[in-house]
Amino acid sequence: MGMVMQMRLLQLVVLFIGVFELNGVVCSYTRPPVRKTIFVPHDDDDSNSPEQVHISQVGQDKMRISWITSNSGPAKVEYGPSPSSIAFSETGSTSSYHYTLYESGEIHDVVIGPLKPNTVYYYRLGDPPSSRTYQLKTPPSQLPIKFAVTGDLGQTEWTKSTLEHIEKSNYDMLLLAGDLAYADMVQELWDSYGRLVEPLASQRPWMVTQGNHEIEKIPIIHSEPFTAFNARWRMPYEESASDSNLYYSFDVAGGVHVIMLGSYTDFEAGSSQYQWLQGDLKKVDRSKTPWVVVLIHAPWYNSNQAHQGEKESVNMKAALEGLLYQARVDFVFAGHVHAYERFTRVYKDKADNCGPVHITIGDGGNREGLATNYIDPKPDISIFTEASFGHGILEVFNASHALWSWHRNDNDEATASDSAWLTTLTSNPACK
CATH class of the missing domain: 2.60.40.380 (Purple acid phosphatase-like, N-terminal)
Structure with a gap:
């Protein structure tokens, strides 16, 4: 653990130098005490075992x-x-x-x-x-399918209870909206995280995108971002004709198209990610694939005081929201804010029956604690907020109906706190 302590010191130096290139507006908010970080050693007698x-x-x-x-x-x-x-x-x-x-x-x-x-x-x-x-x-080839959805997972005792709850849900596939290990340059924590999630991640497919804690860029010392993330968590970007592990898409269960976007790589009009997304959305045949789900890290809609005004949210929303709206995307899941929030269908900051449902799910169990302060008064488009650790379940039953539910970690028990039945936009004549 001596190396870990040295790297922690290095983190403080880097934060002092440049605050990790996150140039958004900083809002102060109070985080309650958190549970301790879990470090999982490699305890097998055979040092070369998988x-x-x-x-x-x-x-x-x-x-x-x-x-x-x-x-x-x-x-x-x-x-x-x-x-x-x-x-x-x-x-x-x-x-x-x-x-x-x-x-x-x-x-x-x-x-x-x-x-x-x-x-x-x-x-x-x-x-x-x-x-x-x-x-x-393996996942089913046709609907129904059950997704576990989480973000900002980390490796604390809260993480452990979240993983236990997800395991009991009998999910088919896990979707993770960035901020996996919270290694923050301490590479031994990537190893610990891999061991912590192995019992689940070795049995069901985990599809992930990156968050700000995956950047791990050190001025002068290590200039290449996402080194550990790209090496350890290789996703099927080649299958979706993407040129980057930071954004990709895939089809599952014969009715759901999932798009993972990168909040921390170029997304402006004309960028590789923008052009790829534009082409990917055009390829989706909604008569055969009625549901489209998008995951990002930095939320486009957020009534929490945490992370207001950051460029990864504001600029990405300005660049890409129109593409998602025209394609009639059903859900947009985000992390980053350490609390849960569900919005109504929305577009350009207003309720819109043809817009996606935005859900913030950045409460998996991170070491930084919860974001407990919300904007007052609450925006009309925000339906439900709660600053608790937890996870979500998206059950897509058929070509028209899905059930979303969010389960908070309440004294280590998974307590269903919010749920909503939703119909795909392809079933709404006004949105065709």
């Missing part, structure tokens, strides 16, 4: 399995429909990265498939294969 295992969807019938080992070795996965029928195998790639004095372990990525939908598979990692057998479940 760890930090997580999976993500690639295409309609494949999964990427990622893991880390201390030493180099083949990136190989053996898999099958039962522990006694592991008859298939695929090989992939191995990489690593340096960050100041830190050198990562060997990061293995293997894509397996084709896989049957809504099916449990068993798998082993490495060659020779590890002694442990893992299992994963």
Whole structure:
């Protein structure tokens, strides 16, 4: 832990130098006490055993399995429909990265498939294969589907209870709106986070986008942003013709198109992300894919006093809101603000029956605490606010109806606090 303390000191120096290039308006607000950060060590007797295992969807019938080992070795996965029928195998790639004095372990990525939908598979990692057998479940190929949705997860005792609640929800896929590990340049905390989430992330696909805590850019010392995020959490951006791991899209369950956008990479008109998004939205056939869901990190709509006026929110909204509105996007999930908030359907700051529902879900369990102060009076477009840790569940039942529910962590119990039935905009004649 000596290295961790040294890196914490480095963080303070960097913050003193340049406040990490986040040039938004700073608002003061009081955060209540938080629970302590959890550091999860690598406790296996075999230092080269697989760890930090997580999976993500690639295409309609494949999964990427990622893991880390201390030493180099083949990136190989053996898999099958039962522990006694592991008859298939695929090989992939191995990489690593340096960050100041830190050198990562060997990061293995293997894509397996084709896989049957809504099916449990068993798998082993490495060659020779590890002694442990893992299992994963593929998403369904048609509706219904259940998403767990969270943001600003971190690795505190609140995080632990959030993960326990999500696990009990029997979700099909997790969507994470940025700020994963809160490593903030302490790379050992990325390793700890990978171990903390492995029990869930090794069994269901986790689809993530980046937040400000993933930037990890140090003036002069380390000028490349998102080094650890891009190396450790590789998403299927090639599948959606994106040129960046920071924004991508995918289809799931034969009826939902999910778009992950990057709040901290260029999004202005003419940028690569803007042009990619414009083309991606045009490709969606809403007669076949009735639901479109977008995730960002910095919210475009926010009645909390925290993070008001930041350029990543204001400028991104100005650049991209029109594209999402014209495409009739149904939901926009965001993180960054450490509280929960649900808005009505909205466009250009006014209620609009053809606009998306904006939901802030940046309350997964971060170490910075909750944002408890809201603007008074509350805007009419804001339907529900609560400064509590928790997670959300989006159940898309069919081509027209979905149920959204938010569950707060109340004395370590998942308490349903807000819910709403919603219909897709494709079912509204006025929005066609």
